[in-house]
Amino acid sequence: MNPHDDEHRRAVMRLALEHRAQLWGFLVGLTKDPAKAEDLFQNTYLILCEKWEQYRPGTNFLAWARQIARFEFLASVDPERRPFVTAEMDVLESAMRAVETEGGAPSSRRDALRRCLDQMPQAKGRRVLELRYGEGLAGEQVAEELGLSLNALYTMLSRVRRVLQDCVERRVRAEEGGA
Amino acid sequence: MNDSMRVEIERYLDGGMTPGESAAFLDSVRRDPEALACLGHALEDQAHLFDAVRAGATAGTRRFRSPRVRIRPLSRPETNALWIAGLAAAGLFALLVATSTSGSRPRTPANPPKEIVFAPPVPVPEPVPAPRKPDVTPLPEPPRPLPSPPKVDAPPPGPKREDPPPPPPPEAPKPAPPREPVKPTVVQIASLDRVTGPCFLLDGAAKTAAKAGAPLLSGQGIEAGGAVSIKFPDARIDLVAGTTLRECSQSPAGRRLRLVSGTLAADVAKQPAGSTLVISTPQADVVVVGTRFTVACGPDSTRVEVREGRVRVSRPADGASVEVPPDQFTVVGAGGPLEAKLIPIDEILLTPAQGKLFGADWRPVKDAEAAGGIALESLKGQKGPLQDAPCVAYTVNAEAGKTYFVWVRGKCGARTARIEHDAVILDFSDAEVTEPPGPNKGLTGSLERGLFNGFMHQPGFGWVGGDSDQGREAAPVAVKFAKPGRQTIRLYSWESPMRIDAIWLSSTQKTRPDDLQTGPPSSKK
Numbered sequence: 001m002n003p004h005d006d007e008h009r010r011a012v013m014r015l016a017l018e019h020r021a022q023l024w025g026f027l028v029g030l031t032k033d034p035a036k037a038e039d040l041f042q043n044t045y046l047i048l049c050e051k052w053e054q055y056r057p058g059t060n061f062l063a064w065a066r067q068i069a070r071f072e073f074l075a076s077v078d079p080e081r082r083p084f085v086t087a088e089m090d091v092l093e094s095a096m097r098a099v100e101t102e103g104g105a106p107s108s109r110r111d112a113l114r115r116c117l118d119q120m121p122q123a124k125g126r127r128v129l130e131l132r133y134g135e136g137l138a139g140e141q142v143a144e145e146l147g148l149s150l151n152a153l154y155t156m157l158s159r160v161r162r163v164l165q166d167c168v169e170r171r172v173r174a175e176e177g178g179a
Numbered sequence: 180m181n182d183s184m185r186v187e188i189e190r191y192l193d194g195g196m197t198p199g200e201s202a203a204f205l206d207s208v209r210r211d212p213e214a215l216a217c218l219g220h221a222l223e224d225q226a227h228l229f230d231a232v233r234a235g236a237t238a239g240t241r242r243f244r245s246p247r248v249r250i251r252p253l254s255r256p257e258t259n260a261l262w263i264a265g266l267a268a269a270g271l272f273a274l275l276v277a278t279s280t281s282g283s284r285p286r287t288p289a290n291p292p293k294e295i296v297f298a299p300p301v302p303v304p305e306p307v308p309a310p311r312k313p314d315v316t317p318l319p320e321p322p323r324p325l326p327s328p329p330k331v332d333a334p335p336p337g338p339k340r341e342d343p344p345p346p347p348p349p350e351a352p353k354p355a356p357p358r359e360p361v362k363p364t365v366v367q368i369a370s371l372d373r374v375t376g377p378c379f380l381l382d383g384a385a386k387t388a389a390k391a392g393a394p395l396l397s398g399q400g401i402e403a404g405g406a407v408s409i410k411f412p413d414a415r416i417d418l419v420a421g422t423t424l425r426e427c428s429q430s431p432a433g434r435r436l437r438l439v440s441g442t443l444a445a446d447v448a449k450q451p452a453g454s455t456l457v458i459s460t461p462q463a464d465v466v467v468v469g470t471r472f473t474v475a476c477g478p479d480s481t482r483v484e485v486r487e488g489r490v491r492v493s494r495p496a497d498g499a500s501v502e503v504p505p506d507q508f509t510v511v512g513a514g515g516p517l518e519a520k521l522i523p524i525d526e527i528l529l530t531p532a533q534g535k536l537f538g539a540d541w542r543p544v545k546d547a548e549a550a551g552g553i554a555l556e557s558l559k560g561q562k563g564p565l566q567d568a569p570c571v572a573y574t575v576n577a578e579a580g581k582t583y584f585v586w587v588r589g590k591c592g593a594r595t596a597r598i599e600h601d602a603v604i605l606d607f608s609d610a611e612v613t614e615p616p617g618p619n620k621g622l623t624g625s626l627e628r629g630l631f632n633g634f635m636h637q638p639g640f641g642w643v644g645g646d647s648d649q650g651r652e653a654a655p656v657a658v659k660f661a662k663p664g665r666q667t668i669r670l671y672s673w674e675s676p677m678r679i680d681a682i683w684l685s686s687t688q689k690t691r692p693d694d695l696q697t698g699p700p701s702s703k704k
Contacts, residue, residue, distance in 0.1 A: 017431070020226065021223050021224075021225075021226035021227055021230075022222075022223050022226075024225070024226040025222035025223045025224070025225045025226045026222060028222070028225050028226070029192065029218075029222045029225070032192070032193070032194030033194075034225075034229060035449065038449065038450075042450075042455070042466070043491075045455075046466060046491060050498065050500075084198065084202075087202070087205065088201070088202075088205055091205040091208060091209050091215075091218075092218070092222065094209065094215055095208065095215045095216070095218040095219035095222060096219045096222060096223065097219070098212065098215045098216045098219045099216055099219035099220050099223060100219075109223070109224075109227065110227045110230075110231075113224060113227045113228070113231060114227070114231045117228075117231050117232070129228060129232050130232055132228075133225075133228040133229045133231075133232040133233065134232040134233050136229075138193065138194070139189075139190075139193035139194075139195055140195075150195065151186070153189075154186045154189040154190050154193070154195075155182075155186050155189075157189040158182065158185035158186045158188065158189050161185070161189070161221060161224070162185065164224070165217075165220055165224075168224075
């Protein structure tokens with residue numbers, strides 16, 4: 001392989017890792033199952049690395065990668081269900097495209113989120129996140145653990161997410177302003 | 180966007196909607212740009228939240244829905260030796276690791292490429308010969324996909340739109356502002372849990388004696404003259420004697436072990452998204468998702484056997500690949516199709532811990548004479564129909580059509596009239612059971628059952644293969660399962676008191692095993 005190809009391949013792998021959160025988030029939105037999303041992400045990642053030549057540098061990497069992720073997800077779905085999930089995939093893809101144009105490197109958002117989490121007070125909000133994301137419990141299990149109704153849990157999660165999102169956006173804007 | 184839409188987003192992400200509700204929800208999101216953006220952020224943040232929150236949690240508290248693979252003792256070298264004869268190919272990892280080119284993999288041990296193909300190799304210093312006293316950072320927490328060394332170089336800022344800006348210059352990795360102290364440290368990626376025989380740590384050209392408890396640093400390798408166990412935070416790799424791992428490295432994208440010869444067995448917890456464990460050999464790359472598997476690397480081929488989870492094996496020479504599911508194997512040589520085949524199952528050993536108790540006839544008891552110190556004890560025998568009688572049920576994998584000879588190891592608990600208190604029955608669902616000729620043949624009332632009678636002959640635990648009242652060396656019961664895969668075997672108490680500590684199905688053991696033996700040779704400790 002000539003050095004240019006080698007660099008191209010490495011660039012694809014780097015991009016795949018860089019955008020892991022978006023790809024994995026897309027898959028977990030479809031599957032509602034983090035473990036299954038991980039499996040699908042692994043497969044997607046492998047294919048991205050195998051088919052690195054298909055990616056044209058400078059074009060929208062995420063669009064290409066999501067296409068592959070879509071195929072992987074569809075392959076995992078019962079054939080009878082496939083027509084029904086296509087519409088869902090389209091909406092999730094639109095949702096992710098809507099935030100791609102906001103700018104900022106994926107790593108900025110990730111770093112900002114971690115800092116915002118660190119600053120979150122040790123209260124029920126943090127506990128909810130630990131159960132939901134740290135231990136991977138489903139909503140029903142988290143609600144049971146905390147003695148909440150499911151709706152109350154969703155309300156709490158939505159508020160926590162809003163607080164985090166505001167914090168993240170402030171940090172990202174501050175970093176970009178300072179950079 | 181109102182709060183109720185945000186709550187609905189949470190419900191959607193949790194999978195708490197019916198298909199109809201989901202369709203309606205998505206339709207309303209599609210029409211609302213703000214909701215669309217909110218959902219987009221939520222999807223992206225899912226990954227960040229999992230990573231960030233789990234990074235703060237200890238390994239022990241993770242209750243991921245995917246099954247955690249238990250670390251178990253390595254299968255014995257005798258078994259691995261069979262693989263060594265043919266294998267080598269480990270490595271699959273094709274994608275990631277890839278050495279320089281996908282087509283040419285002329286790697287030789289003399290030229291250990293330090294190719295951390297993923298993100299620029301940040302924490303890996305140049306290999307320093309033996310007397311290195313670095314800042315050895317302790318074992319990291321269970322892997323987070325993008326651990327601290329933030330070698331996240333700025334990607335080509337291009338890819339946001341379809342229009343083609345100038346191709347992103349693959350600039351040299353630009354160090355991001357350090358969130359944590361970034362200094363040239365040597366990262367400890369594992370430790371040596373057990374070392375037997377002459378084993379060495381390889382560090383470039385240097386070689387030092389390996390001892391149990393020693394750290395394994397990124398970039399180091401192991402030459403196992405004896406057996407070595409390597410303990411990672413989320414995995415255990417066992418090397419058999421004669422195995423050489425040229426290099427074990429860690430990068431933000433995961434870990435890579437370069438196996439140049441010999442055999443290793445791996446027991447790996449499920450890898451987090453974006454992080455991989457790769458075992459590469461001269462012929463193949465093995466990408467680990469979270470599995471229990473073995474890789475044996477020989478001069479011309481590599482054999483990969485998967486016991487749990489799944490592994491993708493590829494042959495970089497031509498890009499062929501195959502996914503190997505549990506209880507299957509593949510052999511990667513220079514050519515030919517890559518396919519996964521069922522691992523032959525010749526020996527099945529059932530222990531008390533594997534049995535599920537139904538009813539009150541059986542209970543586990545401590546018994547110093549029993550294998551593993553535990554036996555199943557029955558104080559009451561069944562004399563009526565066994566259909567719904569209390570029993571111990573075992574679930575095992577077995578091949579269809581293969582003849583297994585059945586041996587039960589037990590102890591008669593009676594002091595007098597022992598001949599009347601020493602029998603159990605095994606029921607094999609969906610199988611053809613052949614009982615040897617004898618006075619009690621057919622007593623069980625079913626062609627799927629076998630009587631194991633005659634434990635009175637020895638004072639302690641001993642093996643019985645069928646109706647052995649007439650003599651201990653009677654031919655054993657044989658069973659042939661109708662379908663491959665999962666089988667159910669039930670143990671019933673017929674005459675009590677009895678204690679059972681092992682049930683052994685073997686395609687090779689046609690004569691009664693020695694009473695001191697507790698199972699097939701590979702199960703010996």
